Amino acid sequence: MKEHDLPSEARAIIKESKGSPLVVSLIGALLREFPSRWDFYLKQLQRKQFKRIRKSSSYDYEALDEAMSMSVDRLKEDLKDYYKDFSIIEKDVKVPTQVLCILWDMESEIVEDTLQEFVNKSLLYCDRNGKSFSYYLHDLQLDYLTERNRDQLPELHSKLVGQYYKHYADALPTPDKEDCAYWYRYLAYHMAQANMHQELASLLFSLNWLDAKTKLYGPAHLLHEFMNYRKILDKQDSKIREQFQKFLSANGHLFGLNPPINIVQLGLCQPEDSDIYRQALQQAKEELKNGGFYVNWLNKRNMEILPILTVRPHTEAVYHACFSSDGQRIASCGVDKTFQVFKSETGEILFQVDAHEDDVLCCAFSADNKLIATCSADKKVKIWNSQTGKLIREYEEHLEAVTCCQFSNGTSPSLLATCSHDGLLKLWNSDLKCCKNTLFGHSDYVNHCRYSPDDKYLASCSMDGTLKIWDVSSANEHQSIDVKTDYQTNDGSQILLKCCCWSNDGSKVMVTARHYLYIFDVETSDLFSELEVCHENIILYCDFCKTGPYVAMALSHYVVQIWDINSSTKIADFNAHFSWVYCVAFSPQGSSFLTCSEDQIVKLWEMNKVCKPSGTILQQEYDVAFSGDEVIVLVPDKEQRLLLINGKSEDVVFESSAQDVSVTCCCLSSDQRLAAFGVEDGALKVCLSYNDIMELISAGTRRMHVV
Secondary structure, three states, rough: OHHHHHHHHHHHHHHOOOOOHHHHHHHHHHHHHOOOOEEEEEEEEOOOHHOEEEEEOOOOOOOHHHHHHOOOOOOOOHHHHHHHHHHOOOOOOOOHHHHHHHHHHOOOHHHHHHHHHHHHHHOHHHHHHEEEEEEEHHHHHHHHHHHHHHHHHHHHHHHHHHHHHHHHHOOOOOOOOHHHHHHHHHHHHHHHOOHHHHHHHHHHHOOOHHHHHHHHHHOOHHHHHHOOOOHHHHHHHHHHEEEEEHHHHOHHHHHHOOOOHHHHHHHOOOOOOHHHHHHHHHHHHHOOOOOOOOOOEEEEOOOOOOOEEEOOOOOOOEEEEEOOOOOEEEEEEEOOOOOEEEEEOOOEEEEEEEEEOOOOEEEEEOOOOOEEEEEEOOOOEEEEOOOOEEEEEEEEOOOOOOEEEEEEOOOOOOEEEEEEEEOEEEEEEOOOOOOEEEOOOOOOOEEEEEOOOOOOOEEEOOOOOEEEEEOOOOEEEEEEEHHHHHHHHOOOOOOEEEEEEEEOOEEEEEEOOOOEEEEOOOOOOOOEEEOOOOOOOOEEOOOOOOOOOOEEEEEOOOEEEEEEEEOOOEEEEEEOOOOEEEEEEEEOOOOOOEEEEOOOEEEEEEHHHOOOOOOOOOOOEEEEEEEEOOEEEEEEEEEOOEEEHHHHHOOEEEEOOOOOEEEEEEEOOOOOOOOEEEOOOOEEEEEEOOEEEEEEEEOOOOOOOOO
């Protein structure tokens, strides 16, 4: 039979057996007698039913498992014991020589000579990387070994863990050791398989282990272990497990930095009743004896870590991030010209793609989660396989930067909508090589577009000051709302319609214009409500919750706000990042939402844990005065009021009236009676702390800063 005549099962058998000569030759001999059994033998191979792959008259063994058993049984007794130890190795894992040296208490040369006998008999495979060697088993050999020694597996895992502790009794493995990466990756796995639950908890609840492992692998794999072994760890101490898991999730963006973060100082910032703080304090005291220096955060009694996950997937600003429709994955993109896909539970990067030649401005999952679309300042739109990152389609029909892309929600044939600075919107079918429809009507940059929940309409907003609603089936304009003329004051400034979104029932459409959110009735185009979100800053993005009347907004002063549109009340208002927040997006279930920012960070938040509205959201400019045991802080808040705060009690001692322009710097006198501050229009002002008396000292035309 020629290659092109072989059925599809032939390739599948080769793939499943990874080209094992033993398997291929045995199945080939069987097929000679039973040429119609391609599918049968493939299924037996997939199910690990080796006994069902029976002999033919031309082959020496009764079945595939007997063939593998014969090779092992012919080994010398001491070699059988060594080979048995490979039963506990995970699939596709290459074991460095040094790990086996520790396991067997043997010198590397003797270990290599021993293993070479297995290699010569095709019982083991060897990878040579310079002077180092790594060994691994074929999947079928590992399946056979695991089944053969199933009753002894916990004992074999325990033996390996015991040898690790014998060798590393005084210190953890260091990166210069050949076996280092193996232990940090698989030691917890071996402990769990050995039923060494107390040892597993001691390992994962160790600040030293956390520090060493995250330097090597980052936080994602350790988070995966906390989730994978949660039931085991909770039986030991559920409170400590939760503390470590939150610590990793909230500070994930800090691990793996170069230079590395000081884990002791980070631990000292945890609540004082946490085990992380206890371990950090103990280490700090020891290091202080040798000249170390640490600071202990005093007023953290009310501190609550808000994000449930914090990751730094990009090297530059993150412009956009979105959930898959099942909420299991997050895609993000930005200035570094890449898009990445990672797990929403742990932050583990699944893959990264160098996607475009310029900033990637937006990304979107298809409703069936099979595709990801990206669009860029390079004028291109691309569609990718969401599992592999393989490019499927590339479109170059827009004439300017493509600012937004979104797939339809799944209630109609999947269509990708894009909008661009060329003033056009386009609809794409990923099965076609060119645009399906072009939507004409805007006269300036189109910044954003969104499908209605039923996919009947597409909303778009533009720098021309209009919010338009399009009929998707006909590609015609359905209605247009002139936000610039009807709802914006004529102050001469350029209109900024940045983002639009739909209510979850499709009855209302929203658009952001500078610091306002306008909500319109879709049927009548009448204004339903108008929310003034902030005074001096800009709404950069908005998204509507699919399960409630909530809209989330990302703002240029680093804040995220959430409003109930039915009551026009703000239910959350908090500092989310250290720079502009470019995007906010609810999860499909509505129980959480993500944010991404110019600070390179993506954060995941739970709705029921976000801050309540507060009048004391502070800016980054501040001054502090120390007097004995007292700590007094002078700081402006987001409402441009100057606050004098007792640093220990957190009580507001003094609060000035709000300024008309932004406070850019401030300074407190040594006796804490006078406060000076500069504002954006160039004026310098002084106030007497307890009387709120303002005196204009000077005025200018330039923004003031502390130097």
